[in-house]
Amino acid sequence: MRRRWQFFVDLFDETEAGTSLALFRISIGLVALYSLLSIAVAGLVEPLWTSVEYGGMRTLGGNWLVQYLGGPKPGLIWTLWGIAVTTSLAFVLGLGGPISGRIITFVMLQSYNALVTMNPLGSGSYDALLSNGLWVLVFADATATLSVHSRLREGRWRSETLVSAWPRYVLIVQLLLMYSLTGLQKSAHIWTPGGGYTALYWVLQDLGWTRYDFSEMAAWVTPLLRFGTAVTWHWEQISLLLLFWFYCRYTADRGGRVRHWVLRRDWRVGWAFVGVSLHIGILLLMNVGPFSWVSMSYYVLLWTPAEWLSHGRRARKFWRGRVARFGQSRAKKMS
Amino acid sequence: MSSPAQTELSERAVRKRPWWPHLRAVLVLSHLCAIVLMSLPSSHRLASRAYWDKAEQQADLTRWANTLGVDREEFEEFLWEWTQRYVRIRKKITKPFLKYADYTGTRQGWTMFSGPRRRTGRYVVEVEQDGVFRSVFRTQDSSATWNRSQFEHNRLRKLMAKLTTHPQLPAYAQFSRWVAKRVAEDFPEATRCKITLDTWKTLSPGQHRHGVKPDAKRTRSQMFTLEVFR
Structure with a gap:
């Protein structure tokens, strides 16, 4: 029993570079942005997410946060939407360090979740999968690399800073x-x-x-x-x-x-x-x-960060070879 | 596995706070436990006798009983009894995690196309101008595309798909009323608008190949006088 417990303690103590988590952060952040912007472009923010007495298409209650803030009224919904869009953008760009980055993720999660749970008939499994990912990232150092934070701190986009690997493991379990x-x-x-x-x-x-x-x-x-x-x-x-x-x-x-x-x-x-x-x-x-x-x-x-770096190196080598061969064959033809 | 430098870093952290790796393991395992338990099938339909008695579900049970070569009635009784036990147990074991899921957005529930429907439908929006009705929107019809950008947004499509099979829900009437308001705004000259839902049993491959056309039935039809929305 002790040995099994130690297995989990050691597993969750693992650290690695933050590349995989950063790629995931950018990717789901872009999806969240698309989800929020597409609904605004279609003019459906108020119809879907405000209650019928405020011009919406259904009688709605909202989750604990919406109820606490006064119910699904247009002013609140647009405020939540604005917060969700702003924090999603900051999340994609990787603003904020280990603490402020986590706060941004948490605010993004709560505002996004408050909106998408408003009208269950207009919510999908992708909302649940997205908010599950965000909750785990609240505890991860997802802005350690490929982020504005890394650029400001180290002067480069990519950083070798080690982060906890357990969020990646938990998210793999969630997906499967x-x-x-x-x-x-x-x-x-x-x-x-x-x-x-x-x-x-x-x-x-x-x-x-x-x-x-x-x-x-x-x-x-x-x-x-x-x-x-x-x-x-x-x-x-x-x-x-x-x-x-x-x-x-x-x-x-x-x-x-x-x-x-x-x-x-x-x-x-x-x-x-x-x-x-x-x-x-x-x-x-x-x-x-x-x-x-x-x-x-x-x-x-x-894939681990080390594997992503190795894939990246191989892809670069492959394309360099291709471009070089293309250049040589063109030079031959010209001559 | 960690590199020697990582291990050294981690060991230093452990020396500082020896309890932290254990607490972290408890928290991470609790989260995993929560998502695993909450992802167990939970649809309210499992415990609904009315849902089980629907013709589509009954037909599916018959097909299963035939495939397994068991008595149809006994099979249903057996399944019903075990499902009710399962639903009760699931309710008990997930209770401690419900608030957690609510506050953290970690709800689970992955029922996606578990039983594809055998009925589908089409919404038709007609507008009356100068005493004549004309269709301005028909689901999946490129000749009547009014308000398509909204009706074809995935969130609204999900809502409309749900209402196609549940036109008795109060949300249906509210949705129609909202559509009527939109019509009143976009067609200032129109006097009335009619919103109908036609549904039909979907056809088998053989029926399609023989050119059979779906037998659409008018499931719901509502007329709105647009004056009241202006």
């Missing part, structure tokens, strides 16, 4: 939990082999969610949709297994045949490839808001 639990709740017969894996066909029949009316076209591509259903259903359900790969990697020095077998392949690459493919499909076919963008923002956390 979301996928597995949504997969396990897809219990309708049509998601399963017994139902012929036809769920995606029926999803595309619903005009409420599709980007365009695909209902007739879907009837001609049913084998493809069945394949998509099968991949989605199984992939979502087994997503949590990726944690086992992380465990094996973390304890790689313990050896053992199972661990060796598991670590022969990088499970993250295959998992992320399927995930990104599914999200591209969702983006093309459906209008469910920025759900795919929030989900994919979490993907950057699957």
Whole structure:
């Protein structure tokens, strides 16, 4: 028992560079900005988030914060919206150090959450995934690198400052939990082999969610949709297994045949490839808001900062080689 | 794994506050515990007899019973009983975390397309001018696109999709009234506006291939005199 407890104490004591967390910060910050600005551009801030007596489309109550501040009136809603937009921008830019950066994140979370929980009929899973990410970042040093803070403190955008790694671990669990639990709740017969894996066909029949009316076209591509259903259903359900790969990697020095077998392949690459493919499909076919963008923002956390730096170096080397070869071939042609 | 420099830093911190790594582990594990428990399926529909008795759910139960080769009635009884036990246990174990989720925005609940609907619908907004009605908006119709930027925003689409299957909700009437107000602003010459919801059972691939057209039924229709909104 003592040894197991020590395992968690040591795990949460790990530190690393802040690159992965910073990339995640920038990515979900941009999604939050899009979410807030798009609703204002569409002229829906007051209709969706104020109560019917103030021009809104429904009778609303609001969460604890809205109720405490006097209820969903236009003045309060626009103030919360303004605070959410300003703090989101500061969050993306990485303003504020370990303390002020966290305060900015906390204020952004509370204002965003107060708005999106106002009207549950107009809120999506992406709001929940976004606010879950923000809450963990309140405890993380997410502005340590790739931030204005780093630029002001060290004179450069990138910093080697070490930050706690546990927020990244917690966010990975959150992402995989979301996928597995949504997969396990897809219990309708049509998601399963017994139902012929036809769920995606029926999803595309619903005009409420599709980007365009695909209902007739879907009837001609049913084998493809069945394949998509099968991949989605199984992939979502087994997503949590990726944690086992992380465990094996973390304890790689313990050896053992199972661990060796598991670590022969990088499970993250295959998992992320399927995930990104599914999200591209969702983006093309459906209008469910920025759900795919929030989900994919979490993907950057699957790789350590050291791996991101190594990927970056390899990508730079690859492009330099390409550009050089292009230059040489052009020079040859000219001569 | 940490580098030697990291380990040294961490050891220094631990010497200063030896209790901190343990407290942090408790807090992080508590958060993980909260999100895992709260992510367990929680829909109120699980405990709703009325929802279970809906034709679509009953048909799904029949399909499951056939696939598993068990008696249909016994299967439903068994499932109902275990689901109610599960709902009770879930309610108890998540109770301590509800306030936490409320205050921190860490609510879970990942029911996404768990049971795709077999009915869909189309909203139609018609405006009366000089005694003649004309359609100004029809869902997914490029020939009637009034107010499309609002109706096609993902948040409003979610609301409209929900109301398509639940037109009896009070929110439906409030939504229609809001649309009527918008019509009154954008069409100053119009006298009345009609907002209707047509729904139909979605077609199978075979029906589509044979050219069958959906049998749309007028689920709800409301007429508004626009004068009162001006």
